Amino acid sequence: MKTATNTALVVGANGVIGTNLIQYLATLDSWNIVGLSRKGGQDTARIRHIPVDLLDATQSREQLAALTDVTHIFYAAYQDRPTWAELVQPNLAMLVNVVDAIEPVAKNLQHISLMQGYKVYGAHLGPFKTPAKESDAGHMPPEFNVDQQQFLEHRQRDKAWTWSAIRPSVVGGAALGNPMNLALAIAVYASISRALNLPLRFPGKPGAYDTLMEMTDAGLLAKATVWAATTPACANQAFNITNGDLFRWNDLWPKLATYFGLEAAPPLTMPLQTIMTDKGPLWKALQEQHGLAKHDYAQLSSWPFADFVFSWDYDFFADGSKARRLGFHEYIDTEQMFYQLFDTLRHERVIP
Numbered sequence: 001m002k003t004a005t006n007t008a009l010v011v012g013a014n015g016v017i018g019t020n021l022i023q024y025l026a027t028l029d030s031w032n033i034v035g036l037s038r039k040g041g042q043d044t045a046r047i048r049h050i051p052v053d054l055l056d057a058t059q060s061r062e063q064l065a066a067l068t069d070v071t072h073i074f075y076a077a078y079q080d081r082p083t084w085a086e087l088v089q090p091n092l093a094m095l096v097n098v099v100d101a102i103e104p105v106a107k108n109l110q111h112i113s114l115m116q117g118y119k120v121y122g123a124h125l126g127p128f129k130t131p132a133k134e135s136d137a138g139h140m141p142p143e144f145n146v147d148q149q150q151f152l153e154h155r156q157r158d159k160a161w162t163w164s165a166i167r168p169s170v171v172g173g174a175a176l177g178n179p180m181n182l183a184l185a186i187a188v189y190a191s192i193s194r195a196l197n198l199p200l201r202f203p204g205k206p207g208a209y210d211t212l213m214e215m216t217d218a219g220l221l222a223k224a225t226v227w228a229a230t231t232p233a234c235a236n237q238a239f240n241i242t243n244g245d246l247f248r249w250n251d252l253w254p255k256l257a258t259y260f261g262l263e264a265a266p267p268l269t270m271p272l273q274t275i276m277t278d279k280g281p282l283w284k285a286l287q288e289q290h291g292l293a294k295h296d297y298a299q300l301s302s303w304p305f306a307d308f309v310f311s312w313d314y315d316f317f318a319d320g321s322k323a324r325r326l327g328f329h330e331y332i333d334t335e336q337m338f339y340q341l342f343d344t345l346r347h348e349r350v351i352p
Contacts, residue, residue: 004032004046006110007069011098012077013037013049016173016181016218017115021074022047024222034067036077036098054094055079064101071108072229073098075148076115080179084124084142091144092151099155111229112152112163116145116238118318120167127314130212134167134238134322149238162235164228166221169242169318170309172337173218174344177299182215183341185306187351189272190260192279195286199265200257202249203275204310209250209267214242214317217332227328234326240318244331249310252335259342272310273303290352300350 008025012018013035025031026046033047040051052063054077075098079090095114103109118124121132122139129136138146152163172183193200202209224241228234254264280297287294345351 005030006071007032007034007067009034009036009067009070009073009098009102011036011054011073011075011094012115013041014039014175014177015076015078016171016175016178017076017168017221018074019175020173020218021076021222021225024219024226028226032069034070036064054097055090057093057097057100060097061101064098065105067102068105068107070102070106071110073102073109073112074115074225074229075113078180088142088144088147092147095148096151099152103155103161109161111161111235112156113225113229114148114152114163114165115225116149116165116167118167118169118316119143120145120149120165120238121318123316124308130315130317131319132240132317133319134240153236156236164234164236165238166225166228167238167240167318168216168221169214169316170216171218171221172215172334172341174341174348174350175218176295176350179302180305181302182306182309183338184300184345184350185272185302186256186338187342187345188283188300189276189306190256190262191286191351192276192282194260194262195282199263200253200260201265201270202253202267202310203270203272204249204267204307205269205313206267207313208310209253210248211313212246212248212315212317213312214246215334215337216242217334217337220330220332223330224323224328228323231327237322239323239328240320241323241328242318242320243334243337244320245334246317247334252338255335256338259339271303272306276301276303286352291349292352293349295350 008031010018010022014037025033035049041049077094081087122128149165257264283297
């Protein structure tokens with residue numbers, strides 16, 4: 001076996017993005033992998049997990065002091081808060097604490113990769129310029145993604161290491177326990193609709209059913225993240241990373257219903273975080289009936305995030321051509337991505 005020459009520090013190792021990034025890095029002979037998260041994880045021959053509270057600067061320095069061989073930091077951690085303003089302090093602090101802990105001890109640090117999103121373009125605030133480009137003008141703060149990038153830009157000056165900012169659309173993945181897993185939310189919603197002998201209704205805002213959308217497969221995102229971190233031409237730049245196709249829910253939703261053996265009825269605006277809160281006992285019954293893994297219903301529920309996505313009654317997509325011009329040519333069909341994710345959730349006995 002080829003000896004590993006790089007050591008990746010994956011921050012946010014248990015999230016949908018971090019999980020897929022670790023899985024991809026593990027297929028490459030040239031990487032050792034260290035995962036950081038609050039809960040830690042199961043170590044393997046090439047993957048070591050470290051539990052750490054990144055909001056605690058002292059603990060971060062102590063827990064990470066021995067990581068002298070880190071060459072690449074892949075930052076994909078996130079902590080949710082009730083308001084946009086409240087998101088800034090914890091999410092900036094975690095990144096700062098990681099860099100403050102690693103940079104002084106890792107003498108061969110080569111790159112810091114920052115995971116962002118379309119909040120940089122103001123996509124969460126309302127209709128924004130589409131297709132969004134990496135060169136688009138900024139918007140009024142607060143926005144922690146921007147603060148994080150500015151921190152890296154300032155910190156990198158006169159340093160040997162470089163940075164990249166990766167901007168996916170809504171990420172499609174099968175990792176559990178993540179507050180932003182749209183595919184899992186759809187799968188649980190559809191499974192409960194089927195158990196209640198109901199058609200699958202799009203629950204979002206009027207207008208959201210007809211807007212142009214795109215997504216980013218977590219596996220494709222992992223490949224793009226490593227590509228940008230190891231390609232010199234990508235140094236100190238941001239990249240939109242998308243599946244490469246566009247869709248409208250009015251076309252895709254009936255196909256997703258068919259996957260679950262359901263009819264698709266006309267849309268009806270129903271906040272999922274309201275109507276799905278009492279379905280825990282039903283889900284427990286489905287687990288018993290179908291021999292499903294005993295995941296806590298709350299762990300599977302990404303209802304607020306699903307409501308957020310289904311509220312976008314405006315086009316939501318970006319220009320991914322910059323990455324293609326510099327050499328990243330991977331793409332995936334979004335419809336097939338959903339089917340593959342649902343297949344995985346069934347295979348792992350998460351859904352019936």
